[in-house]
Amino acid sequence: MSQPNVVSIPRTGAVPRPDAIRIPLRDIVPWAIFTTLLALLVLFFVSTEAGAVSLVSDGLVHEFVHDGRHLLAFPCH
Amino acid sequence: MMRTLLVRGMLAGLAAGLLAAAFAYVVGEPPVGDAIALEESHATASHGDAASHDDTASRGDTAHAESHTHAGSPGHASESGAAPESGGVPESGEDGGHEHGDDALVGRGVQSTIGLATGVTGYAVAVGGLFAIAFAVAQGRVTTLRPRVSAALLAAGGFAVVVLVPFLKYPANPPAVGQAGTIEDRTALYFGFLALSVATAMVAVAAGRAVADRSGAACGGLLGVGGYVTVMTIAAALLPAVDEVPDGFPGSLLWDFRLASLGTQAVLWCALGLGFAVLAEKALGPETAPSPEKAPGQARDGAPKAARQ
Numbered sequence: 001m002s003q004p005n006v007v008s009i010p011r012t013g014a015v016p017r018p019d020a021i022r023i024p025l026r027d028i029v030p031w032a033i034f035t036t037l038l039a040l041l042v043l044f045f046v047s048t049e050a051g052a053v054s055l056v057s058d059g060l061v062h063e064f065v066h067d068g069r070h071l072l073a074f075p076c077h
Numbered sequence: 078m079m080r081t082l083l084v085r086g087m088l089a090g091l092a093a094g095l096l097a098a099a100f101a102y103v104v105g106e107p108p109v110g111d112a113i114a115l116e117e118s119h120a121t122a123s124h125g126d127a128a129s130h131d132d133t134a135s136r137g138d139t140a141h142a143e144s145h146t147h148a149g150s151p152g153h154a155s156e157s158g159a160a161p162e163s164g165g166v167p168e169s170g171e172d173g174g175h176e177h178g179d180d181a182l183v184g185r186g187v188q189s190t191i192g193l194a195t196g197v198t199g200y201a202v203a204v205g206g207l208f209a210i211a212f213a214v215a216q217g218r219v220t221t222l223r224p225r226v227s228a229a230l231l232a233a234g235g236f237a238v239v240v241l242v243p244f245l246k247y248p249a250n251p252p253a254v255g256q257a258g259t260i261e262d263r264t265a266l267y268f269g270f271l272a273l274s275v276a277t278a279m280v281a282v283a284a285g286r287a288v289a290d291r292s293g294a295a296c297g298g299l300l301g302v303g304g305y306v307t308v309m310t311i312a313a314a315l316l317p318a319v320d321e322v323p324d325g326f327p328g329s330l331l332w333d334f335r336l337a338s339l340g341t342q343a344v345l346w347c348a349l350g351l352g353f354a355v356l357a358e359k360a361l362g363p364e365t366a367p368s369p370e371k372a373p374g375q376a377r378d379g380a381p382k383a384a385r386q
Binding site: 021022023025027028031032035036038039040042043045046047048051052053058059060063064065066067068069070071072073074075076077 | 078079080082083098101105106109182183187188189191192193194195196197199200202203204206207209210213214216217218224240243244247248249250251252255257260261263264265267268334337338339341342361
């Protein structure tokens with residue numbers, strides 16, 4: 001991509017490095033919302049589905065990711 | 078640029094997830110198999126036969142029609158202060174339990190290979206995406222270091238905040254440890270403590286950055302780290318403990334499992350941080366940033382944002 005949205009900020013402090021690339025927050029926010037929702041959905045199925053909360057009732061997801069859930073330190077059952 | 082970073086974060090997460098899954102399979106599956114064998118024997122005293130874990134996968138597919146139910150197991154001690162009102166109440170119809178054997182929907186052979194890899198990799202890709210967002214926010218605001226240094230530091234901090242600190246209060250438990258009746262309380266406590274850790278860390282970073290601008294990096298770093306550690310220590314002391322290790326459960330097996338769990342996460346975050354560091358450096362590093370060419374962008378956006386105070 002070209003970089004029209006990337007702003008180079010000259011620091012005036014004692015930091016010797018002249019530029020630090022900073023991505024404007026308004027470019028981050030939509031991606032942040034999108035990513036957070038998607039990630040929470042994935043993390044829910046990996047970590048909690050059919051444990052404390054159950055959306056798909058047969059426990060198939062729970063059993064499929066069972067070992068990963070234990071080893072990633074989530075409360076499993 | 079944000080899209081590039083996001084894709085790279087998820088790619089780094091994918092690679093990290095595969096590495097962590099391999100680690101979990103080699104190091105973590107033996108204790109998991111042992112714990113399941115113990116769970117199914119229902120006799121935690123006779124763990125001699127469970128010490129040989131080589132055949133647990135095949136044994137898991139053969140002879141035990143009996144499904145385990147945690148709440149009915151007599152060996153479980155419940156001296157924890159966590160939600161005593163629901164501690165003795167079994168889940169409705171024991172549906173909260175699950176099976177590892179013939180009656181199971183998913184056999185042990187699938188659980189310990191494809192299921193494990195899917196779970197760990199899915200977690201890692203999701204974490205990689207969130208990591209890329211956190212990096213984009215931090216870079217140029219919290220740190221002005223090179224992108225690869227920022228990414229590595231962020232991964233170290235992320236591991237401490239997301240994994241290590243919650244683990245110290247609510248460590249991972251193998252199968253056979255934990256009562257079905259308390260799963261809701263344990264889940265709420267774990268995620269509550271995790272959320273508190275992340276929120277406290279964000280406040281600590283913001284406060285530390287503000288102090289560092291005024292009084293120097295040492296003051297800011299001390300305030301940020303010290304504040305975070307203080308808050309989390311107090312929270313950990315106040316929140317109820319969860320101790321549902323059944324009597325007779327071998328301590329060495331618990332240690333092996335928890336070490337394998339922590340190791341899996343350590344591999345995941347190391348690989349994620351280092352992989353993303355390389356990719357972010359390519360995207361944002363000084364070699365690739367054409368400083369003269371972005372004069373128009375700077376004329377439009379740079380001036381107001383450059384004012385720090």
